[in-house]
Amino acid sequence: MASIASTGFGLTALCIADRRGYLPHAQIVERVKTTLEWHLNNLPEVHGFFYHFSDTETGKRFSGSELSSIDTALLPCGILTARAYFADERIKLLDLQLYERVDWPWMLNGGKTFSMGWQPDTGFLNARWEHYCELIMIYLLAIGSPSHSVAPEYWRNFTRPVIHYKSYDYISGDDPIFTHQYSQAWYDFRGKRDAFADYFANSVTATRAHKAFCLSYPKWYSDDYWGITASDYAGGYTAWGGPPAQGPIDGTVVPSAAAGSLAFLPAECLSVLRTMRSKWGKQAWGAMAL
Numbered sequence: 498m499a500s501i502a503s504t505g506f507g508l509t510a511l512c513i514a515d516r517r518g519y520l521p522h523a524q525i526v527e528r529v530k531t532t533l534e535w536h537l538n539n540l541p542e543v544h545g546f547f548y549h550f551s552d553t554e555t556g557k558r559f560s561g562s563e564l565s566s567i568d569t570a571l572l573p574c575g576i577l578t579a580r581a582y583f584a585d586e587r588i589k590l591l592d593l594q595l596y597e598r599v600d601w602p603w604m605l606n607g608g609k610t611f612s613m614g615w616q617p618d619t620g621f622l623n624a625r626w627e628h629y630c631e632l633i634m635i636y637l638l639a640i641g642s643p644s645h646s647v648a649p650e651y652w653r654n655f656t657r658p659v660i661h662y663k664s665y666d667y668i669s670g671d672d673p674i675f676t677h678q679y680s681q682a683w684y685d686f687r688g689k690r691d692a693f694a695d696y697f698a699n700s701v702t703a704t705r706a707h708k709a710f711c712l713s714y715p716k717w718y719s720d721d722y723w724g725i726t727a728s729d730y731a732g733g734y735t736a737w738g739g740p741p742a743q744g745p746i747d748g749t750v751v752p753s754a755a756a757g758s759l760a761f762l763p764a765e766c767l768s769v770l771r772t773m774r775s776k777w778g779k780q781a782w783g784a785m786a787l
Contacts, residue, residue, distance in 0.1 A: 724754030
């Protein structure tokens with residue numbers, strides 16, 4: 498079983514791998530082309546949206562999996578990164594076809610915010626992307642679409658609640674720290690702001706608040722060892738985090754919590770990652786990274 502979102506991250510990782518020479522250039526280009534052609538021509542889609550989970554061999558939708566707006570959005574983020582990075586006309590053409598096929602207005606389902614998804618048997622989900630979180634990418638992709646765009650005014654339609662924690666005030670829902678990281682893995686908000694916020698500075702504050710939250714549990718966490726976000730754990734999957742406290746917090750540290758905030762607090766987050774590597778050794782670090 499694979500998530501369509503992981504493909505967006507994977508395409509981006511291939512750009513980094515090529516830049517750093519991790520694999521031969523021709524091998525990476527071929528892998529990107531194969532991935533794009535499969536998604537364009539073989540993977541089931543509806544109005545350009547893909548199912549959240551599918552079989553990696555057949556592309557068949559896993560039972561109960563929804564046509565996901567956010568997970569589909571993560572794919573074009575990787576697609577457009579590959580389009581910008583690789584000087585290959587076939588990649589650029591495939592990327593554009595996949596992006597232009599997504600019918601963003603359809604996912605609005607007549608509302609002012611995007612539905613979280615659609616099921617073949619029951620139709621659109623009632624839940625909507627209506628408060629600040631990782632949803633930024635959906636609205637920017639939809640507004641910028643060259644084929645199925647929505648009006649820029651939709652950017653104002655999601656709420657921006659403010660979290661107050663200790664000395665920190667920042668826009669956020671009651672969500673894990675990854676919600677501040679995902680969109681900004683692709684969109685560079687440094688030095689930019691709209692009528693509501695400087696979103697890069699907002700994520701810096703959110704990361705500082707998350708670190709302070711973790712340090713409020715001194716039994717488990719320290720300056721060089723902190724960070725929890727949605728992940729698997731001994732009991733399965735959980736969307737733990739804070740502030741406010743969420744999930745069965747038990748002292749676990751999730752590597753992607755600090756790694757995803759490297760752009761926001763580079764020195765402090767890198768210190769955490771180095772501590773993990775030193776504490777658990779290279780073999781354990783590799784297992785956690787996977």
